[in-house]
Amino acid sequence: MVGFLVSLLSLALGPGASAARAEGGDPAAGSTPHPVYVGSTVCAGCHDAEAKAWRSSHHARAWMAPSEDTVDGDFSGVAFEKDGRTTRFFREGGDFVIETEDFAGGRRAFKVEGVGGVAPLQQYLLETEPGRLQSFDVVWDQQKKRWYHLYPDQKLTPKDGLHWSGPYKTWNARCAECHATGFSKAYDLRTRRYSSSQAEIGVGCEACHGPGAAHVVWARAGKGGQGSLFPGTGDAGLPVRFAKGLPEVEIQQCAGCHSRREPFADGNPLPGAPFHDSYRLALLTPGLYHPDGQILDEVYVYGSFLQSKMYDKGVRCSNCHEPHGGDLRAEGNAVCTQCHSPTGNAEFPSLTARRYDDPSHHFHKPGTAGAQCVSCHMIERIYMGIDGRRDHSFRVPRPDLTETLGTPNACSDCHADKPASWAAAVLKKRFPESAHRGPHYGEVLAGAQRNPSGFDAELLELAGHDGLPGIVRATALDLLAERATPQMAARAAPLIHDADPLVRAAAVSVQRAAQPPDRLRRIAGALEDPVRAVRIAAAREMLGLPVAHLPPRIDRAARSASKEWQAANAAKLDFPETHLVLGGTALAMRNPKAAVAAFREVTRLDPQMVNAWIMQVRILLAVRDMPAAQFALQKGLAANPGDPNLMALKPYFAQ
Incomplete structure (x- = not known):
């Protein structure tokens, strides 16, 4: 079977698909300069205050060697x-x-x-x-x-x-x-x-700032000395620069770990690499988020934050979190009143300056849980049994949506003994002129999730609404792709050129419904998109298209984007999900033998992935290998006794 898989990878991935990491040279020795790591101990030699804060952080202790000092569990028998x-x-x-x-x-x-x-x-x-x-x-x-x-x-x-x-x-x-x-x-x-x-x-200094060897060379040369010897690094010898006017650099660096996403590489991308060149972000899909975008599963902040007005206005992670120790900048509501106060914050001039930490706004007794900003605007959910994490979409409570969609709301988190209608009435009375009522994108997403044949026009309208967060618009397109028609694909085509990479990638996927000539014409430009996630999305949609006589430029772009997709798959060959993709790719390339090998690897890794068992059986039946098909079904049922989808295949083997 491994031989079949290797053949599949040669076909679907091409040569040179493995993700290797080049070792760095020593700039002092005059070898070819590549960024290399020096370790947090070296960084601490000059950056004492930052290192002291970091040593007590969760980042520093994210992964430790076992010892008397690091193991806290009871190992007394x-x-x-x-x-x-x-x-x-x-x-x-x-x-x-x-x-x-x-x-x-x-x-x-x-x-x-x-x-x-x-x-x-x-x-x-x-x-x-x-x-x-x-x-x-x-x-x-x-x-x-x-x-x-x-x-x-x-x-x-x-x-x-x-x-x-x-x-x-x-x-x-x-x-x-x-x-x-x-x-x-x-x-x-x-x-x-x-x-x-x-x-x-552990998450050391260089996990965020990048390999430090060139920076050490720069520092030892003294201020005013020559710049970095390493291509791709700044004057100070680091690949990433956290500047006040560049919040997106910081946000995307944090997002690399604080997000639910699919990686494109074998390990850590070089710090400073744009997020969408390194990962495909999970959208607001069922099982991960509620239809209105609130957290459901563990989604690690970034997808929530992208929905917020704070993100839209340029708030960055370090406005609230001290980056080296990881602690909040202040206690309780003081974190929020850095900006949300009568004095406001000059860094965010569009913010209304007024008193928020006051009963006139939160209408709860000061000092109680109800008076805490996070209680209303950052609902907490428990993961891993005891780990409370807060929703970073910073939303206004919508108990009215609880009534119509069944989504949670902050009011009911505390007032569980009262219906959502009570909370909605209280908010309407307290804030009669509030703009935070009425239509919400969650109503369209929820409707489309429940009704596969409806809400198409509404999804297209959401997708084209440039006043909504990109992750919401991309989610609308993602839902549309599942049931798109050629007409819908035509209407979504302009969004392939949207400013937001999430929207562009999702719009490319909708073109699957277009006729081959239209699909090729529309996605050709996306093969050269400045963002890797979009190029990979375009490469996926090239499958099945007539590519024998492409114009030279499109041919080069298609080959390049395909190699990027191949490399992304090759970096995740230990994921069952990857072999599902490879199996589908092999089918699209009319290679049933390779497809069966891929789906077998899926079920070897995850015997409960029923769809992969079904695909094996159906392909083997199609090539008339009845004994192998029957054996695959028996193995699938042994791993998933009584599964109705597998049981439905048994009549094919009736005598």
């Missing part, structure tokens, strides 16, 4: 039991050991190889095979000083893809990039092994 399987935590010599029955093959003892995070919980990393780290699901509650399971309601066996030993809990694949500095995943499909490396575990 205590046991934890769930679903009839026992896990024991103990010490063996200087090691911290987790022995668990919750593993394929039964009881197994693992030495703790890494410590993930510090508060409000701490998770431990176990090496289940050479180079592969898995994040264990029984974690330490720092507040209650107890072991608890992250997913107490799930009853997963080790054969389930979502089990702690499965692909979705592989630290190398899903977590390490945002818990390390200069991380390279280095997954080898042929051996299915990782050779991961990093410049530093």
